[in-house]
Amino acid sequence: MSPVWRKSRKSTNQGGACVEVAAISDSIGVRDSKNPGNGHLTLTAEQFAALLQRVKDGI
Structure with missing residues (x-):
């Protein structure tokens, strides 16, 4: 089964x-x-959580 790709509701096309x-x-x-x-990155749940935290922190 193919993955279901989702984009954030806060995402804009700008x-x-x-x-x-x-x-x-x-x-x-x-x-x-x-x-x-063009492919995708594959992250563990822990890596994804760390990425989200860095984005939220502005790093």
Whole structure:
């Protein structure tokens, strides 16, 4: 079954700087929404949580 990719509700189309995420087995996939065919990063749940925290902290 193909993963269901989701974009944040807070995402806008201004500038095209959006990412999509999907549950992939026991991991989280992250990809560029404007180039979805270019592959994705695969992160553990812990890595994804750390990434989100860094984004929230502005790092």
